[in-house]
Amino acid sequence: MPFLNKLQLWAEDRPDDTAVAVGGKRLTWAQLRDDATLRLGETxxxxxxxxxxxxxxxxxxAxxxxxxxxxxxxxxxxxxxxxxxxxxxxxxxGKPAGPDGARQPGADDLLDGPPDSDFLVGLTSGTTSVPKAFTRSRRSWQLSFDASVxxxxxxxxxVTLAPGPLAASLNLYALSECLYAGSAFHTLEHFDVGDAHAAITHDGITRLVLTPTVLRLLSERGLAGGVDASGIRSIICAGSKLDARTLEAARRWAPNAAIFEYYGASELSFVSGTCLAAGEPLDAGGTxxxxxxxxxxxxxxxxxxxxxxxxxxxxxxxRSGMVSNGYLWGDDGYALRSFGDWFTVGDQGYLADGVLHILGRRSDMILSAGRNxxxxxxxxALASVPGVSAAVAAGMPDELRGQRVVAGILPAFGAVTATQIRTALDGLLARExxxxxxxxxAELPVTDRGKVSRRVFLDWITDNDPRARVLG
Incomplete structure (x- = not known):
């Protein structure tokens, strides 16, 4: 099941409690159940x-x-x-139908379907203009819910706040997870730092689900503006590894929060995760x-x-029961591969003392002087250097080395020099x-879909684009 059977339970037990709030507008558990049930005839x-x-x-x-x-x-x-x-x-x-094409019994009931049936078509960016599409079964999401809860x-x-768009899988999952667990879910109509801070201050938010970039923004501006985040008990981050600066700002702004970060993929669901409990020493910068x-x-x-x-x-x-069912289209044979009952999306890494270390996609790897x-x-490593807000690294052709590593630096404040960065990297990154x-x-190199792009960064260098100037 995804969450509808549980929604019926919460609507019976706690009909007048808030289930969902969007930009200050609310639905109780009973209202959500009733409104979604009325919608079934036209769905x-x-x-x-x-x-x-x-x-x-x-x-x-729903x-x-x-x-x-x-x-x-x-x-x-x-x-x-x-x-x-x-x-x-x-x-x-068309109309909901069973395998024989007949109208499915219970099609007008707001209940979960068979566990092995598909219920979600997920989309993930690919090398073409049309994203790849894959499907998830109801059983896979129930297993995911049980694991994440x-x-x-x-x-x-x-009371969870996921301030990003519900079209993004991180936030759609957070909504569904809360409906499954019977926990109130809040989001914003459009992301705005002030609106997010207002929700945290006035709506009793205890839990944040967001990306590291948004966490840094809320934390740093919250500290500057005196926004009280002491009531936040947990912060869940996904999308990229937390850097030292973000962790430090989040710890200062929300001192009572346990900070979770996890690695996963749309096709695989959750893979690994870790928790930094409130008060634990910070240990950032690694993989x-x-x-x-x-x-x-x-x-x-x-x-x-x-x-x-x-x-x-x-x-x-x-190897888990949370893996997707595979692609409807866009399968190039490499995006999601299986070795028996083991599945991979091609991310590279290694295990050390039971901890998974993420290195990235093999297609992004730089071969420099015979080293990967x-x-x-x-x-x-660069993002943990004082004065660096964000960084992007890539490989450029080099006659001697094959490729050489170059990096773009978005400064956090004031000026930063290459000498300062090189000095700060001692002990953080191997010399080679x-x-x-x-x-x-001048800004992060991003695609038209807003993703940081190493290819765009290299194009800026090649084209002598003023947005990427040599740093002395």
Whole structure:
């Protein structure tokens, strides 16, 4: 099941408690159940949602996964032709039907469908303009819920704020997880630092779910503005490794919060995670991201599927019931591979003393003077240097080395020099992995979808773009 059977339970037991709040507008458990039930008659077998955050979105999503229905959630900021193409590929709606094509019994009931049935079409960016699409079963999400509720310690009296768009998998999962656990979920109509701080101050928020970039923004501005975050008990971060500066700011701003970070992939669900309890000493800058998530087995394997020696690098492989069912389209044979019942998305890493260390995608690896250098590892070290707000690393052609490591630096404040950065990297990064040239960035190089891009960074250098100037 995903969460509808549980929603019925909470609506009976606590009908007048807040289930969901979006920008100050609220639905109780009973209102959410009743509104979603009314929507069922007009909800087809397959629904494509491409909407901004709203209570209407939540109601539509709940109805769209009832029974044997399935739902695809698209970013409403995508170009209209892309949304139309993805919708066309997913297929027509029609009436909810069983395998024989007959109207499915209970199609008008707000209940979970069979555990092995698909209910969600996920989309992940690929090398083409049309994202890859994969499916998830109801059983896989129930297992994911059970694991994450246990790992993050989610309680019914928690009040979660996930300030990002519900079209993003991090926030959509947080919403669904809270509906499953019977815990109130809050979000914003549009992300705004002031609105997020207001929710934390006035809505009794005890739990944050966000990306490291947003955590840093809320923490640093919260400290500057005197926003009280002492009531926050847990912070859950995903998307990239937490750097030292973000951790320090978050610890100062929310001193009573346990800070969780985890590694996962859309196709794999949760893989590994770690928790920094309130008051524990900070230990940032490394590549480690905890041990296996509950219900997950980890293995590092080569391209033949053979397990590599202890401590050696290879494909991060998982074995769990949370893995997706595979692709509807876009499968190039490398995005999600299996070695028997072990699955990988091609991320590289190694295990040391039970801790998983993430190195990044093999396609991003830099081969410099016969040594493998992963940009992710370089970027983590650079982001922990005082005066550096963010960094991007990449490899450029080099006649002597094959490739040389270069890095773009977005300063945190004032001026920063290459000499200061080189000095600060002593003890943080092996000498052979350090950049040979630094560039001062006017802004982060991003794609049209807002993702930091090493390719765009290299194009700036090649084109002598003023947004990337040599840093002396």
């Amino acid at each position: 087809p077998a397959t629904t494509v949602l491409a909407e901004a955050n709203s209570l209407q979105f939540v109601v539509s999503f 109805a769209a996964v009832a029974g044997v229905r399935r739902c695809a959630v698209l970013d409403p900021l995508w170009p209209a032709p892309l949304i139309e193409e993805v919708s066309r590929r997913i297929g027509p709606g 246990e790992f993050f310690g989610l309680q019914q009296d928690d 480690g991201i905890g041990g296996p998530f509950p219900g997950v087995e980890l293995s590092i394997r080569d391209d033949t599927g053979a397990e590599v020696p202890a401590g050696a690098h290879g494909n991060i492989c998982v 250098v992963y940009p992710h590892e370089v970027e983590l 992995k350090r950049p040979l040239q630094y560039y001062l960035l």
